[in-house]
Amino acid sequence: MIRTHPHMLAQYKQQHPYLVALDSIILGFDGETLRVLLVKRGVEEETWSLMGGWLQPDETLDQAANRILYELTGLTNVYLEQLHAFGDPHRDPITRTVSVAYFALIKVADDESRLSDAYQAQWFSVYDLPPLLFDHADMVELSIKRLRYKAAHQPIGFELMPEKFTIPQLKKLYDAIYNTDFDKRNFSRKILSTGLLIKLDEKQKGYSKKGAFYYQVDKAKYQQAIESLLSFIAN
Amino acid sequence: MIRTHPHMLAQYKQQHPYLVALDSIILGFDGETLRVLLVKRGVEEETWSLMGGWLQPDETLDQAANRILYELTGLTNVYLEQLHAFGDPHRDPITRTVSVAYFALIKVADDESRLSDAYQAQWFSVYDLPPLLFDHADMVELSIKRLRYKAAHQPIGFELMPEKFTIPQLKKLYDAIYNTDFDKRNFSRKILSTGLLIKLDEKQKGYSKKGAFYYQVDKAKYQQAIESLLSFIAN
C-alpha cells in the first residue's frame, strides 16, 4: 500500500502494527581486545543476546536506546548512535518485530562495577563470539564495520578510553579495531597532531619500567571537532 | 521494559505495537540542480511529502522500500540505501508511526516519462523546498549530508547520471552536490584516474560548439570497486 492523500485516515486503519525493539551493540576496550557486552538468554542453552528492549509509547528512539543502556549499565552520557533498522519478517520467530540497532562506545573502567546484576552480562571479544540470538551477529558485524569506518575519519576512539590514558594504550585500541599493528611513531605523530590531547604530568606506573605519560582529551576542542565534522558528515 | 529471559512470552504480550512506515528521499539530477521528488499532500494546502508507504507483513524493510519506489516510478534496480529510522512519538499526529527513511539515487532521464500519474509528483531543488509533511524536511537534510559524505569516499555520483554522460556534466553534478565549483582539470584527472570510465567515440551535440566526449561506466569495474569498499566501509 502506498501512502498518499486520498482517504488518508482510512489507510491508517488498514495497516498492521508491529512491535518495535531496540538493540544495543555495546562496545568496550579492556586494554587488549575490543569487546562487546552480551546478556545470557535462556537458562540452559548457550545463547547470548545483545542488550535490548521495547520502544515505549512516550519515547523517541534515541531516548529508548539511552534508557535501555542505563538500565543495564547505570551509565548516562554515553556515545550512542543509531546503526541500522533490521526488519526481516522472520527475524524474531515469536512476533514480527522491527529492531532499531544502536551502537554504544563505553569506557570499560567507568562501567565495570556498575553492571546490573539483574542481567547476566559478560564481555566477549568481538573476534570470538558465542552463538547469538536472532540476527544479532549481523548487528555486531555491522557495528564493527561502522566503528572502523568512523574511527578512520573521526577522533572517535577516545570514547572507548578511560579519562586518562597513554599513547601506547590508545595505539593498542586502534590495533584492536583494525586488527593490525600500527607504527608507533606515525601513530603518535598523527594523534598528537589533532591537538585534541593534553599531556599530563603524571606517568603510568607498573606496566612498563619507564612509564608512559598520561594524556586526557581536551573536551572543548573535542566537542568542536565533532561538531564541525557533523555539519559535513552523515549524521 | 528491558527485554531479557525470564517470562519472555509474557513480555511480548505487554508491548505496544506501532505502525511502521517507509519514506524515500528520491534524489535526481537534471543537469543543473540536485532535486528531490515530492508528492502533493492534501488537495488545497501547499504541503508536500516524501514518497512513503507502510510496511507489509511479508516484506523486509529493503523490499518494502523497493516496492514503494517501484509503484511511484516504475523503476527497479535503483540505488537505494537505508538512511535512518525516525521515531519521535509525535512525528505523525494521527498515529504513532516509526518511519524508516531510505534514500534513492535515480537517473532522471530514465524516469521522466514513467512517473506514475496516480501521484502528483514533482521535482524540487533540494536547496529550495516547499513546506514538507511531518519530519520530512529533516529526512531530506540528512540525506544530503549522507550523499555528500558518501560521494566524497565512493564513486556514487554515477548513480545519478544517465547511461552516457560527459565529464563536464559529471562535474556539474558534483558542483551541485557540494554547492561549489571544482577545478575542471583536477576534477577530470581525478575521475579518470579511477579507471571506471570508458570513453566513447561519440560527442555530445547541441550544448557546446566543440562538443564533449561521452563516457560510460565500466560496470564490471564499478561493481568490483563498490564491493571492495563495502567490505571495509559502513554498510
Place this chain on the structure above:
DNA sequence: GCAAAAGTGTTTCGACTACACCCATGT
C-alpha cells in the same frame, strides 16, 4: 574570425609511509 566550452600539464605543498636509535627505569 570570434565566442564559448572542451581539453590538457606543471609545480607546489602537505600528508602518509617506512624505517632505527636513544631514553628512563625497575629489577
Place this chain on the structure above:
DNA sequence: ACATGGGTGTAGTCGAAACACTTTTGC
C-alpha cells in the same frame, strides 16, 4: 648492567591543489 617498553626524527613518495593556455567548431 640489562631488559623492557617509551619516545622521537628524517627521507622518500604520493596525492591534492593551484594555476593558464590551446583546440574545436557553430555562428
